[in-house]
Amino acid sequence: MAYPMEFRKAVAAAYDECGSSIDVAEQFHCSQAWVRRLIQRRREDGTLSPRPLKPPDNRKLKEKELSELARLIEESPDLTLQELADRLEPQVSIATVHRATKRLKLPLKKSPSMPPSSSVRM
Numbered sequence: 001m002a003y004p005m006e007f008r009k010a011v012a013a014a015y016d017e018c019g020s021s022i023d024v025a026e027q028f029h030c031s032q033a034w035v036r037r038l039i040q041r042r043r044e045d046g047t048l049s050p051r052p053l054k055p056p057d058n059r060k061l062k063e064k065e066l067s068e069l070a071r072l073i074e075e076s077p078d079l080t081l082q083e084l085a086d087r088l089e090p091q092v093s094i095a096t097v098h099r100a101t102k103r104l105k106l107p108l109k110k111s112p113s114m115p116p117s118s119s120v121r122m
Contacts, residue, residue: 002050003030008038010050015039060092061100069097073106 007028014024021035028035042048062067067090072079072087079087081094081101088097100114 005049008048011035011038012042060090060096061088065089066100066104069100070104070106073101 011024011028011030014036015021015038016026018024021039024035025032028029038048041051059100069084070085076095081097085094085097097112
């Protein structure tokens with residue numbers, strides 16, 4: 001959890017007075033490294049506010065694999081999600097392929113081919 005802005009301002013002001021991250025860390029009961037990073041952020045970015053959190057990119061299919069998926073669908077638009085997942089490297093789940101096709105706004109086949117109906121003339 002990020003320190004409140006008032007605390008950050010107080011730490012920065014104390015650092016400006018004494019110039020020692022060790023003394024400031026002892027005075028405010030925080031780490032020396034955090035004091036140094038806070039002052040560095042103020043120097044580089046001009047602000048004491050915490051950086052916004054960026055969620056990690058956990059997608060299994062990166063740009064190279066996404067272009068391969070688009071190529072597979074273009075070549076054989078009747079492939080099922082399972083068939084697409086089997087042809088991609090690295091191996092991914094059907095759900096991953098489905099999310100990727102939605103992200104790329106690509107059409108996909110809904111289900112595997114069904115056998116001919118025995119009750120209806122073909």
